[in-house]
Amino acid sequence: xxxxxxxxxxxxxxxxxxxxxxxxxxxxxxxxxxxxxxxxxxxxxxxxxxxxxxxxxxxxxxxxxxxxxxxxxxxxxxxxxxxxxxxxxxxxxxxxxxxxxxxxxxxxxxxxxxxxxxxxxxxxxxxxxxxxxxxxxxxxxxxxxxxxxxxxxxxxxxxxxxxxxxxxxxxxxxxxxxxxxxxxxxxxxxxxxxxxxxxxxxxxxxxxxxxxxxxxxxxxxxxxxxxxxxxxxxxxxxxxxxxxxxxxxxxxxxxxxxxxxxxxxxxxxxxxxxxxxxxxxxxxxxxxxxxxxxxxxxxxxxxxxxxxxxxxxxxxxxxxxxxxxxxxxxxxxxxxxxxxxxxxxxxxxxxxxxxxxxxxxxxxxxxxxxxxxxxxxxxxxxxxxxxxxxxxxxxx
Numbered sequence: 001x002x003x004x005x006x007x008x009x010x011x012x013x014x015x016x017x018x019x020x021x022x023x024x025x026x027x028x029x030x031x032x033x034x035x036x037x038x039x040x041x042x043x044x045x046x047x048x049x050x051x052x053x054x055x056x057x058x059x060x061x062x063x064x065x066x067x068x069x070x071x072x073x074x075x076x077x078x079x080x081x082x083x084x085x086x087x088x089x090x091x092x093x094x095x096x097x098x099x100x101x102x103x104x105x106x107x108x109x110x111x112x113x114x115x116x117x118x119x120x121x122x123x124x125x126x127x128x129x130x131x132x133x134x135x136x137x138x139x140x141x142x143x144x145x146x147x148x149x150x151x152x153x154x155x156x157x158x159x160x161x162x163x164x165x166x167x168x169x170x171x172x173x174x175x176x177x178x179x180x181x182x183x184x185x186x187x188x189x190x191x192x193x194x195x196x197x198x199x200x201x202x203x204x205x206x207x208x209x210x211x212x213x214x215x216x217x218x219x220x221x222x223x224x225x226x227x228x229x230x231x232x233x234x235x236x237x238x239x240x241x242x243x244x245x246x247x248x249x250x251x252x253x254x255x256x257x258x259x260x261x262x263x264x265x266x267x268x269x270x271x272x273x274x275x276x277x278x279x280x281x282x283x284x285x286x287x288x289x290x291x292x293x294x295x296x297x298x299x300x301x302x303x304x305x306x307x308x309x310x311x312x313x314x315x316x317x318x319x320x321x322x323x324x325x326x327x328x329x330x331x332x333x334x335x336x337x338x339x340x341x342x343x344x345x346x347x348x349x350x351x352x353x354x355x356x357x358x359x360x361x362x363x364x365x366x367x368x369x370x371x372x373x374x375x376x377x378x379x380x381x382x383x384x385x386x387x388x389x390x391x392x393x394x395x396x
Contacts, residue, residue, distance in 0.1 A: 009058040009068035013048055014181040014204070015173020022168055023052065027059035028066030036166045038138050038147040040123070042154050043170025046203025049150040052170065053119050057084055060146055061113040072113075083110040088121040091299070096130045103137040106145045116145045123149040124156030131158045138164040178202050182211050198331055201314060206307070215253060219246050223308050224315050228338055230383040240375035247304035247371075255300045305371055309358050315339075316355050316382075323348040345384045357381035 010020050019041075026035045039056070041049045055068075058076040061083055062068040075081035087094065087102050102118060110116040120126075126134065138147060138161065147165070154162050154169075178197035181204070183190050188211045196211035199220065209216045223246055226239045314331040321328050322343040332339065343351075361378040365371050 007067070009055040009062075009073050012181065012185055013052055013055060015177035015202075016048060016052065016170050019052060019168045019170055020055075023056045024059065024066045027056060037141045037145065038149070038165040040149045040151065040154060040157065040162070040165040040167045041170065042151055042167060044152060044172055046200070046205055046207075047170040047172055048204050049170060050121050051204070052168075053121070053148045053150050056148060057081075057117045057119060060115045060117055063113070081113075083113045083116045084119070085117070086119045086121070089125060092125065093127055094120070094122070094125045094130060096127070096133060099126065099130050099133045103133060106137055106147075107142055109142070110144055114144060116142070117148065118145060119148045119150070121150050124151040124153075126157075128158060131161055135160055135164070173202050173204070175202055178204055178207050182207050186212055188212065195334075198329075198333065199311075199314075201310070201331060213253075216250065219250055220311055222246060223311050224332065224335065227312055227315055227379070227382060228335075228342060228384075230379050231385060232383070233380075236376055236379040236383060239379050240372055243308055243375050244305070244372055247308055248301060250307065251300035251304040254304075301371075302365065305365060305375075306362065309362050312382075313355060313358050316351050316358070319343050319346075320348060320351045320355070323351060342384060354378075354382045 010024060013020055023039075029035055041053050041056075043049050054076050058068045058073045059066045061076065061081055062072040064072075072081065076084055079086050085102060085105050087098055089095075089098070102120070106116065106118050108116065120134075135158070141147070149157070149161075149165060151157055154167050175194070175197045178200070179190070179194040182188060182196060183193035186193070186208060188196075192211055193207075196217075197207045199210055200207035210220065223243065226242055230236055230239050315335075318330045318332050318335070318339050319342050320326075321330060322339050323346075330336070330339065357378045357380075361374040364374040364377070
């Protein structure tokens, strides 16, 4: 099924009608009650915070009204619009120097649009000192500068920052909403879109990957198979090592293409042909790019492990649903019989302990415990006795 061409900047958003209506009204209004100089978009991972922020930016920067126009939308998507400045980071925190630079650029008047738009993704990664630098800009904003901050929750920002922004809260979109978006936007069959949205637990970005990437789907399936097959200490050690390999492969798949594009763009901007010798005086710039990419690779590996832990939580959540007879919809519907077998082999208390162990593994890894050790400790709790076939039962 072919993808539809968007006629509005809001077309590729889903499950957030109230938030979209609020921002669309603001983009099309000159009334002070509808529009303000600083916004905070909050919502759980995968709810579409950044997508909504950039749709709002495109609507504000367009000369054709609150639904935007094709040229402006493409420039915003490519982050090349002259009146758009974006601060995002692959690091754990946003540095104070990055925010100072951003605040300085916010003082310039817009060059081609009515507004100058400043977007900070992951604004929760600012320290208190860094947030105070931003606070000064929010207290005395230039007349036509609009700030759009994104964070999981308004509680992640300083109260003084929260008091100077208007908050738009997103909810987790439904599986059907995400499936409809993936089917329409990515041109995949309805059953593939539904399965991807369900396995991604309505995380829009992950649903896109699972619907369009066979390797991502295979890695997820293998992750669940490893967990279901752990019954001995040897399985624990081998399983943890394999989960770490899967996380590494997933991280590499995400970063490899982006790294190559960034390097090619850097070489082009420096006037160096691909494969050509880089002049000595320009090597420092490429070295800085490579260091940034290494930092991103480290973070991407952590993100890959986190995705694995999220998938495992969905597995044991399903097992618990079966054990309790709750009747809730299963995330991993295709594993129905395996889930029931695992449910019979243990108790609900054991499953809850396993879910606690998964969360503890996440906290340990965040605390810089070696990932292999954290995963092994988790799988020790997760292991189940292997079901015996008839012949084995007779021998015993």
